[in-house]
Amino acid sequence: MLNSIYKIISNPKIFVYTVLWLMILVFFGTIAQKDIGLYASQMKYFSSFYFLFFDYIPLPGGRITLTVMTINLASSLFKKNLWKLKKIGIIILHIGGLLLLIGGGVTAKFSSEANMVINEGSINNFVDDYHRMELCFVNISLKDSLEYTVFDDELLKEGNTLQYEKLGLEIDIISRIKNTRIQNRITRVDSIYKGFLKEFVLLPKEPEKENTQNRPSIIFRVRGSENNADGIYGLFLGQKDLDIFNVKNNQFFSEFRKERTYLPFSIELIDFKKVMHPGTSIAKSFSSEVNLIENQVPRRFLIQMNEPLRYSGYTFFQASFIEELDNEATVLAVVKNYGRLFPYISSIIMSLGLLIHLVVKVPNMIKKKA
Helix, strand or coil: CCHHHHHHHCHHHHHHHHHHHHHHHHHHHHHHHHCCCCHHHHHHHCCCEEEEECCCCECCCCHHHHHHHHHHHHCCCCHHHHHHHHHHHHHHHHHHHHHHHHHHHHHHHCEEEEEEEECCCCCEEEEEEEEEEEEEEEEEECCCCEEEEEEEEHHHHCCCEEEECCCCEEEEECCCCCCCCEECCCCCCCCCCCCCHEEEEHHHCCCCHHHHHCCCCEEEECCCCCCCEEEEEEEEECCCCCCCCCCCEEEEEEEEEEEEEEEEEEEEEEEEEEECCCCCCCCEEEEEEEEEECCEEEEEEEEEECHHHHECCCEEEEEEECCCCCCCEEEEEECCCCCCCCCHHHHHHHHHHHHHHHHHHHHHHHHHHH
8 A cells, every 4th residue: 555655656757747837837927927916926826835727726836736746756765776876876866856845945934035224324123024014002101112012914814803911902903905095084084083094094996916016004993991092093004194092101103014023133324326327317236335233343244236245144135225305225135045055055966966877877878889
């Protein structure tokens, strides 16, 4: 029984079929980018275990396809007829390919992508996720510090109730809008609406193809404050005037923002430079001169296009910039890739295996030709 199962999962035809299916996924995923955008296409075809074709036919996605490929390649290493001296090159080639697939799995599972925006002359020590959001309550009544209470993206689903245990508050998530249109209210509203929602209403509009171009928002209800802070509040990404309210002798404001990850060091933007194409307003190249500050010790680096800064497992790429009337800000793409070295190592191993296989085969080829 076990022998039969092993023969099935180690069949080399499975590897061929999975490669062909990956080629099909790449084709349809690339075509779909035009209609649904890069991020949605990636999540549907490549970062999923399965997807629905025509909305009702389940088909294997990229993750399950690569999992099957990895199992098939790993099981083939246990074949007895493979472990011979003349096949040492093939064995090394298989191990290199297996490392490449494992590295891809590590990258997909544990790596992260975010961005960091720093104004010239300012210091930043956190990065913002591209897609995930968080709801943050900030206690500003303390004398020497701010107290943050943050609810992660997974908790912010419509119908969920969040418990702010320290103050005995309950927060009901009423609505989560992917892309928001803000409209003035034309009639008076019930007193249950607080702050921003007294004068404005948050309405959904058609999401943009690229997720980063959307303006998400959230509507929630606060209960248990024992005063007039109870009510319905609304927040959207990038909101400038935040609602301030009092709860049990504590003053708060709330913020709906990109999920933040704080770094073990800080980056100060000393100088941002850009070079324009002659006669145009299009940037030819741009760079950021920064201080990387760790344990109060600054070290100066230059981040340029195609010349990133790598430090403590993070890679900082010069991605874009924001230009205002009186200030400039750099936008750095920040990647933490735990599987970064796997492609380099596996490529070296596969090249070595291919070379050894050719060296072993050449004498036989010469003999046959003679």
